[in-house]
Amino acid sequence: MATYVIHTTTEDETKEIARRLGDVVAPGTLLTLEGDLGAGKTTFVKGLAIGLSIQEIVNSPTFTIIKEYEGRLPLYHMDAYRLEGEEDDLGLDEYVYGQGVTVIEWPEYVEEVLPEQRVSIAIAYTENGRTLTFKAVGQIYEDLCREALS
Numbered sequence: 001m002a003t004y005v006i007h008t009t010t011e012d013e014t015k016e017i018a019r020r021l022g023d024v025v026a027p028g029t030l031l032t033l034e035g036d037l038g039a040g041k042t043t044f045v046k047g048l049a050i051g052l053s054i055q056e057i058v059n060s061p062t063f064t065i066i067k068e069y070e071g072r073l074p075l076y077h078m079d080a081y082r083l084e085g086e087e088d089d090l091g092l093d094e095y096v097y098g099q100g101v102t103v104i105e106w107p108e109y110v111e112e113v114l115p116e117q118r119v120s121i122a123i124a125y126t127e128n129g130r131t132l133t134f135k136a137v138g139q140i141y142e143d144l145c146r147e148a149l150s
């Protein structure tokens with residue numbers, strides 16, 4: 001496992017970090033995003049989308065559960081907040097083991113069906129911004145984070 005901790009003071013800085021990951025992610029990548037409401041999870045996905053050359057505007061998928069975007073690779077943006085107990089019906093595997101990039105907000109609610117190998121990102125409020133903590137599990141994910149974040 002590899003851990004990276006990055007502090008940002010603006011929304012744009014958070015997007016820029018995410019863009020760097022989006023620039024180098026490969027098919028089949030899984031990222032999860034934890035953090036309180038307003039922490040910056042969807043902001044992070046907007047930056048990721050820039051790195052994936054997605055033209056469409058990325059918004060919170062809260063009312064659709066999964067939104068798909070076309071870019072250099074497909075992006076599957078999921079909000080698992082309202083899924084507690086319903087994760088079996090979701091066909092999550094098709095996304096997670098597919099050819100796109102899957103990013104899941106509120107992974108706490110689907111933890112039982114998520115692979116351990118992924119980058120888990122936690123965004124926390126701090127006095128003057130946000131702290132982003134990246135935990136990469138698996139060689140592919142450690143390599144990805146080293147390339148994008150160090």
Ligand code: ADP
Nearest residue numbers: 008009010011014037038039040041042043130
């Ligand atoms: P979430 O998806 O976690 O509920 P959003 O990304 O929708 O959060 O909203 C984050 C809000 O916090 C935005 O209004 C954004 O402008 C603001 N913000 C302020 N500072 C930061 C920062 N350093 N990183 C990300 N967002 C920030």
Ligand code: MG
Nearest residue numbers: 041042060105
């Ligand atoms: Mg959100």
